[in-house]
Structures are given as structure tokens and as C-alpha cells.
Amino acid sequence: xxxxxxxxxxxxxxxxxxxxxxxxxxxxxxxxxxxxxxxxxxxxxxxxxxxxxxxxxxxxxxxxxxxxxxxxxxxx
Amino acid sequence: xxxxxxxxxxxxxxxxxxxxxxxxxxxxxxxxxxxxxxxxxxxxxxxxxxxxxxxxxxxxxxxxxxxxxxxxxxxxxxxxxxxxxxxxxxxxxxxxxxxxxxxxxxxxxxxxxxxxxxxxxxxxxxxxxxxxxxxxxxxxxxxxxxxxxxxxxxxxxxxxxxxxxxxxxxxxxxxxxxxx
Numbered sequence: 698x699x700x701x702x703x704x705x706x707x708x709x710x711x712x713x714x715x716x717x718x719x720x721x722x723x724x725x726x727x728x729x730x731x732x733x734x735x736x737x738x739x740x741x742x743x744x745x746x747x748x749x750x751x752x753x754x755x756x757x758x759x760x761x762x763x764x765x766x767x768x769x770x771x772x773x
Numbered sequence: 774x775x776x777x778x779x780x781x782x783x784x785x786x787x788x789x790x791x792x793x794x795x796x797x798x799x800x801x802x803x804x805x806x807x808x809x810x811x812x813x814x815x816x817x818x819x820x821x822x823x824x825x826x827x828x829x830x831x832x833x834x835x836x837x838x839x840x841x842x843x844x845x846x847x848x849x850x851x852x853x854x855x856x857x858x859x860x861x862x863x864x865x866x867x868x869x870x871x872x873x874x875x876x877x878x879x880x881x882x883x884x885x886x887x888x889x890x891x892x893x894x895x896x897x898x899x900x901x902x903x904x905x906x907x908x909x910x911x912x913x914x915x916x917x918x919x920x921x922x923x924x925x926x927x928x929x930x931x932x933x934x935x936x937x938x939x940x941x942x943x944x945x946x947x948x949x950x951x952x953x
Contacts, residue, residue, distance in 0.1 A: 704785065711812065714816070715815075715816055718816055718820065718823070719819060721823065722819050722822055722823050722826070725823055725830075726826060728826070728830065729830055732830060732833055733833065734928055734929060734952065736836075737891075737929065737950075738929045738950055738951055738952030738953075739950035739952070740952045741836075744830075744834040744836075745834045747830055747833075747834075748827070748830040748831045748834040751830040751831075752827050752830070752831070755820075755823050755824055755827040758819070758823045759820060761816075761820075762816060762817065765813060766813070769813060
């Protein structure tokens, strides 16, 4: 059963999810910049760990997006 | 999609539309909910961006390890006397496509770096009176002592060329791209 949430509660949850997604995207941008810097400097040992971390961020973002769609379908 | 005249909305107080206040009957568009949809689209766009970053990371990882460079040839750069007289000599190492600079920082102190700026590969110019190598394209500067960036957009040091002095002749023996 979908939770019954007030619009204000939904709004707060939305802002929280939005902040986490934005933070993760900025983290991914930083990861890509740092990896590219290392790659061009001849150090490719960080490429796979960074790719795994970035994929992890993407997975969390997708899950949060799914929760968001679910949340917006919930009754007021 | 609802039929004309049918009100699909559930209002906060859960009463039907005819029992809602006049202002809500006159303006049935729910602005906060409208905002919700726009913001949700924005979050979708952010998640798409996140996917693009992850794909970029995977592409970097799949590009594989750097091709092994070396063993490096032992190439004559100049005589020590020449280098001390001119203080900076251009040469190419380890192949014709890699311009390098050999510098004399004092008696018997020789260093050499790749000449391509680590920002966008412009040629750096020695300013030994200031103890730096300067990139004129975007005003980047590197320390002449160790090739590390000190100003401007470059973040990585210049590649280091290993030198060896034998019988008064300076030889290049290795090429080392660096991250820090």
C-alpha cells in the first residue's frame, strides 16, 4: 500500500532526494576529471576503481529516481 | 486521460471539486504539483548525466593500460659545455614527435622535460632567469627545477626526461610522464 503523505512531506522528501542526486553527479564529475588527469599522466591504475565507483553512483541515482516516481504516485 | 467534466484530482481535504473553494474551482491547475513534474524531469536529466559520466569512466577503463614505452634509446643531446653555454637546448626524444628541452640550472646541474605543456600541448618556453618554464598559450608556468606546475591551468608536471652524462656528453636515457 502506498504511503499517505502530505504535500509538504512529499516536498521535503523530494528536496532530499534531489540534493543527494545532485551531490552524486558532482562526485562523478570530480571522479571523471581526476581519472582523466591520471590517465593523461600515464597512470591508468585508478581507471577501474573509479569506473566502479561511478557505476555505483549511477545505481544509487537510478534507485532514487525510481523512489521519486513512486513517491509522486503516492496519495496526498 | 480523464473524460471531459470528470475531475481526476484528489484534493488535500479529499472533498470533490464542487465542494472546493471558488478559487480552486476557478483555477483547478495545481501549481505545486506542476512544479513537482518539472522538478522530476530535471532529476531525470541529472540521472541521465550521471549515466553519461559512468559511461565515460567505463570507456577510460576499457581503453586499457598505457602501451609499454621503452626500452628507451640512449640518445645524445649535447655536450655538457654546449648546454652550459646555451643553458637550454631543444631536442626530440624518444622519437621525432616528442619535443623536449634540456636545461642547465647551474654548473653540472642538468635537467630535461618534455616540451608539450600538460594543459593543451603548446610548447613551453624556458625563462631561466625566473627559474620557470612558461607556456604562452594560457599563461601556465612550471618550475624549472622539477617541472611541476606553479601557475595557470596546467595540473600535471611536464614529463621528465632522464639524463646521463658520460665523458662530457649529455645523453637522454628515459622518458617518464608524471601525474604528480
